[in-house]
Amino acid sequence: MSNLQQNSGRSAFDIPTSDVMTQLPTQFFATLVQNVNHEIASGHDVINLGQGNPDTPTPPHIVKTLQESAENPLYHKYSPFSGHAFLKEAIAKRYQEDYNVDLDPETEVAILFGGKTGLVQLPQVLLNPGDVCLVPDPGYPDYWSGVALAKAQMSFMPLLESNAFLPDYEAISDEVRDKAKLMYLNYPNNPTSATAPLSFYEDTVEFAIRNKIVIASDFAYGAIGFDGHRPVSFLQAPGAKEVGIEFYTLSKTYNMAGWRVGFALGNAEIISKINLLQDHIYVSLFGGIQAAAAAALTSSQQCVTELVARYESRRNALYEALSSIGWVASKPGGSFFSWLPVPSGFTSAEFADLLLREAKVAVAPGIGFGTHGEGYVRAGLLSDEKRLEEAARRIGKLNLFK
Numbered sequence: 001m002s003n004l005q006q007n008s009g010r011s012a013f014d015i016p017t018s019d020v021m022t023q024l025p026t027q028f029f030a031t032l033v034q035n036v037n038h039e040i041a042s043g044h045d046v047i048n049l050g051q052g053n054p055d056t057p058t059p060p061h062i063v064k065t066l067q068e069s070a071e072n073p074l075y076h077k078y079s080p081f082s083g084h085a086f087l088k089e090a091i092a093k094r095y096q097e098d099y100n101v102d103l104d105p106e107t108e109v110a111i112l113f114g115g116k117t118g119l120v121q122l123p124q125v126l127l128n129p130g131d132v133c134l135v136p137d138p139g140y141p142d143y144w145s146g147v148a149l150a151k152a153q154m155s156f157m158p159l160l161e162s163n164a165f166l167p168d169y170e171a172i173s174d175e176v177r178d179k180a181k182l183m184y185l186n187y188p189n190n191p192t193s194a195t196a197p198l199s200f201y202e203d204t205v206e207f208a209i210r211n212k213i214v215i216a217s218d219f220a221y222g223a224i225g226f227d228g229h230r231p232v233s234f235l236q237a238p239g240a241k242e243v244g245i246e247f248y249t250l251s252k253t254y255n256m257a258g259w260r261v262g263f264a265l266g267n268a269e270i271i272s273k274i275n276l277l278q279d280h281i282y283v284s285l286f287g288g289i290q291a292a293a294a295a296a297l298t299s300s301q302q303c304v305t306e307l308v309a310r311y312e313s314r315r316n317a318l319y320e321a322l323s324s325i326g327w328v329a330s331k332p333g334g335s336f337f338s339w340l341p342v343p344s345g346f347t348s349a350e351f352a353d354l355l356l357r358e359a360k361v362a363v364a365p366g367i368g369f370g371t372h373g374e375g376y377v378r379a380g381l382l383s384d385e386k387r388l389e390e391a392a393r394r395i396g397k398l399n400l401f402k
Ligand SMILES: Cc1ncc(COP(=O)(O)O)c(C=O)c1O
Pocket: 052, 113, 114, 115, 116, 117, 119, 140, 186, 190, 218, 220, 248, 249, 250, 251, 257, 261, 262
């Protein structure tokens, strides 16, 4: 039998790998997921606060719109390349209502396959090899992937508790400012749960103009603000559209993480570049999903109010329980994460391992988000109050905070 007929499943020759694939960052959290799965497979009741997947379902009116739209033959055809006008109009209307920001649906909105796709595409449409991208540390690891795919370089902006987890622009050297072409920001922040005031974005616009740096504001948790405060959008700062864009996603606002609907909003030149790249890769989202996404954005926002109230109630329950075991941390102002200091004597990875092994509670070690994430672990508010209190009770039994 010849090699071809044997069909062993092994490659007949060395399959090539592009250099860029070898440059992709390693997936730090893959090991954590494996360890959690191992504990669960061994029969343990693990309280998993390590991930960022919304735990409650998409509101029924949105699901119903998808069900009905699935029968519309119009949506069985290719969607328009850059998506349906009605969806772009719906997000523009939402920004007008929620943030008093004007967006031209035709030129200032790009529809994305989830926010992640746009965040990873952006360096590919703006940067050349050797260009520098300013990235928050700690930060969402997908920024690193986009920069690697563009063969650009990262320069990290430390987010320190002493500076309210905002970057200190004064600390960025002249050399980095010269080479930097793009900066990612993300408030409410993953992982630190910090929020940013409008004055910070005003300073950011000024810094961007002075140094010719495009700003990419990742507003994934834009809907989730506590204690009566709606998080500020970067686009609310005067001049923001002249220097950058904002990424918005339906994943967290409407529990639609699996639906993959996101947007890039703002500077028309950047939006057209994103649309151009996407024209070469995709033909927009399934029309039925676009119809359901538009329904989410244009119908009553009561479901969002209820979701935010749920996270706030969980936050309060968790922090009360943590303080009763002596684990002191400042309460998050937004997002669905808590950023908790690691007790002395442990690295964040050692501490997360210990909590998983001894308390069967999974948290994400801060080091996975960057060097300046060391000293913290991230816990999600993605279980109900009882489970969060139970997590704190189990951790309390380890007597680590007395
Ligand atoms: C900070 C941040 N940005 C962007 C995203 C991407 O969201 P999606 O791709 O679901 O829109 C996430 C998801 O966890 C996130 O935490």
